[in-house]
Structures are given as structure tokens and as C-alpha cells.
Amino acid sequence: MTKIITVEGLKKSYGKVQAVNGIDFYVEKGTLFAFLGPNGAGKSTTVDMISTQIKPDAGRVLVDGYELGREDGAIRAEIGIVFQDSVLDALLTVRENLLLRGSLYGMEKDALRDAVASAAFAADVTGFWNRPYGKLSGGQRRRADIARALVNTPQILFLDEPTTGLDPQTRRKIWNTVHMLQKERGMTIFLTTHYMEEAAQADYITIMDHGSILAKGTPAELKENYTxxxxxxxxxxxxxxxxxxxxxxxxxxxxxxxxxxxxxxxxxxxxxxxxxxxxxxxxxxxxxxxxxxxxxxxxxxxxx
CATH class of the missing domain: 3.30.70.260 (ACT domain)
Structure with a gap:
């Protein structure tokens, strides 16, 4: 399969702390990729670098053929991010939030309307998209967050612990949405999670700790080798x-x-x-x- 993300020798330090220590891995297009590690392992720093939010100290990253540090604008156009903490305005409705997000991409009026409608349908938020974001339940907020990340029709969706704090039924609804995006749109899903049963659904898993990659493989391979x-x-x-x-x-x-x-x-x-x-x-x-x-x-x- 085609590699949509390639990471080579990626490094990042904060003073004397080596947060990410020369790691290498890749993600295949259209897969569900799980990126795991204990708190402080370096996961968030790695994701922040790949998604152009912070600058690496060394290494090379390609995202859908675009090189980090040289073509960051093109990379941002290819990705969507669902952060652990929401970035939507609690006073605006879901629809208003999505329109505001889409306007940042410089879309024409008709294209913006179509993009917002498509994102809302994919994330299943049309039933409450005229309600203020701050009045939604936890699961509804999370689906609205996913809709926001889909407005630019990304090739890669980063999910940072997307179901933390949600009840099992709501988590299942979120995952139904994620699997639909992967299956029907061929979207690549880059997941960080603390729920191992979610990681077990991934096509491929990479585990890191103390800034280094410790293991890689499919869930079946990792179970065979480590349990x-x-x-x-x-x-x-x-x-x-x-x-x-x-x-x-x-x-x-x-x-x-x-x-x-x-x-x-x-x-x-x-x-x-x-x-x-x-x-x-x-x-x-x-x-x-x-x-x-x-x-x-x-x-x-x-x-x-």
C-alpha cells in the first residue's frame, strides 16, 4: 500500500528533556493507525510536529507527498485534527462553528455551504446543528468536533483520545462514524488512545515510550510476540x-x-x-x- 505519512529521524527536545529521540515509522494510506504510549512518552509532541503545530529539531516528515518545514500549508490542507480539548465556540451553534471553520480555508460561499453540509452529514450532527455547542452532551460535542475536522475534506484525520470520558454507548457511536469515514471515504485515521480495546481495532500499531519507538506491528503480531x-x-x-x-x-x-x-x-x-x-x-x-x-x-x- 501507499505510504501517506513517512517519519525519519524525528527529534524534539525541551531543554535537557529529549521528548522525541530520532524515531522512524510510516502510515499506510486508508488505514487505521494507532499510536500508543504512557503519558509523557512523546506521542503528543510527535503528532504536533507531524501536523505542523510545532517545529522539529531534526528529521524528515512527508505527509501525502508534502515535506514538513517546506510545504506546511499544503500539509494543513490535507489533514483534520480532533483535539482532546475542544476548540469550538460554546456560544455559537454547531452550524455557525462549522461555517466559521470553513471560512478559514478561503472557500467560496457555495463551496463552503456544501463542505459544511457534507461534514455535518458524515459526522451525523444535522439533528442538533442549530443548537449552541455549549448546550450539547459530551457525545454530541465530540461528533461536532469531528465534523469541524472534516470541513476541508482531509485525507488524514488525527484523533487525539477521541472518546475519553464518554460512556460505552456514545463511544460506540463515535467509532461507527470513524469506521464509516475510513470505509466510505478511504480516509487515513491516526489515533492516539488510552483504550486498548480501541487500539485492538487498528490495522497497525506503533508503541513508544521515553521518546523512542519500542514496538510496531498489527494487533495480532503484537499479541503473538508480547503476550x-x-x-x-x-x-x-x-x-x-x-x-x-x-x-x-x-x-x-x-x-x-x-x-x-x-x-x-x-x-x-x-x-x-x-x-x-x-x-x-x-x-x-x-x-x-x-x-x-x-x-x-x-x-x-x-x-x-
Whole structure:
């Protein structure tokens, strides 16, 4: 696939703090790309540089063929950004906010009207676009934020923790909108999130910490490389199961009265269960998750 973002040797320091330390990665056109890391990892600084908001100290960035630092105006025309904190006017209606945003691109009256209507329809805000932004619910505000970012018909949509603080049902509505944009418009989605179940939907994931890239891959590849499935057995009698597992040379740990066995492959649980069937009171097979990946790579839990 075509690379729509290419980052090479990107660096940024603040005094003695190396926020971004010579990172390299790329994003393929039309994909959902998740960019993860603990607070202070350098994610926001990286996104701010790619989107022309701050100037890098070193490195080269291409966005849809345009070079950062030389063609920043062209890059801004290619991207839309949904910030974690809204930039819309609370007193203006959604429609007025979108018209104001579109006017910044120098659109003619008819083109501006069409662009605003298209953005409003795509983000599903037409049902409340005559209401003041400040009177909207959290989910409605977030959809209005997405509409604002779509007014210039961007090729790339940056989503900075777009569903933080929203309830599960509202988060699902937001993601329905995002998936529609990716599928129907071929839009590239660049996501930062603290919700690992959202990251698990991505086509490709890059994880960074302390200003450096630590891991890259699809969700399946990262789970394969950085997690293990687990078999949890509740024994009928502790001593008998312990002796049986020892005889079969099956390594285990004990936690809360249960026996925890790390699996190389999920199917390995079948053979272990067969050997221990008479001593099992209960069991659970748990597959590795993106939370496990994140913890094993960064050594830190996901923090909001």
C-alpha cells in the first residue's frame, strides 16, 4: 500500500528533556493507525510536529507527498485534527462553528455551504446543528468536533483520545462514524488512545515510550510476540493437582487458590485439561490482550 505519512529521524527536545529521540515509522494510506504510549512518552509532541503545530529539531516528515518545514500549508490542507480539548465556540451553534471553520480555508460561499453540509452529514450532527455547542452532551460535542475536522475534506484525520470520558454507548457511536469515514471515504485515521480495546481495532500499531519507538506491528503480531495465553484452573484438591502437574512437568504459578499455567498456544490447554480432568473443579482460558501487550512492552499500565 501507499505510504501517506513517512517519519525519519524525528527529534524534539525541551531543554535537557529529549521528548522525541530520532524515531522512524510510516502510515499506510486508508488505514487505521494507532499510536500508543504512557503519558509523557512523546506521542503528543510527535503528532504536533507531524501536523505542523510545532517545529522539529531534526528529521524528515512527508505527509501525502508534502515535506514538513517546506510545504506546511499544503500539509494543513490535507489533514483534520480532533483535539482532546475542544476548540469550538460554546456560544455559537454547531452550524455557525462549522461555517466559521470553513471560512478559514478561503472557500467560496457555495463551496463552503456544501463542505459544511457534507461534514455535518458524515459526522451525523444535522439533528442538533442549530443548537449552541455549549448546550450539547459530551457525545454530541465530540461528533461536532469531528465534523469541524472534516470541513476541508482531509485525507488524514488525527484523533487525539477521541472518546475519553464518554460512556460505552456514545463511544460506540463515535467509532461507527470513524469506521464509516475510513470505509466510505478511504480516509487515513491516526489515533492516539488510552483504550486498548480501541487500539485492538487498528490495522497497525506503533508503541513508544521515553521518546523512542519500542514496538510496531498489527494487533495480532503484537499479541503473538508480547503476550501468552493463560489457563487458570481451580482444583478439587490443591495437593493432588500440584503433584499431577509436577509429574507431567507442567510449570505453574498459584494465585488466590488457582493454578495459573502460561500457554505457548491456546490449543495447548486441551492436552493439559485432558491430563488433569479428574482434579479440576473449574477452569478458564484467557487469551492475551492489548493491555498485556502494553504492560509487557512499556512496563506501565495504561493511564488516563
Amino acid at each position: 501468552r495465553d493463560m489457563l487458570r484452573i481451580t482444583p478439587k484438591k490443591d495437593e493432588k493437582l500440584s503433584a499431577l502437574l509436577g509429574k507431567e512437568e507442567i510449570a505453574f504459578q498459584k494465585s488466590g487458590g488457582d493454578f495459573i499455567i502460561q500457554l505457548r498456544h491456546t490449543a495447548d490447554a486441551i492436552g493439559i485439561i485432558d491430563k488433569c480432568r479428574e482434579e479440576i473443579a473449574g477452569l478458564e482460558v484467557r487469551r492475551g490482550t492489548m493491555d498485556d501487550v502494553f504492560l509487557n512492552i512499556t512496563g506501565a499500565k495504561v493511564r488516563n
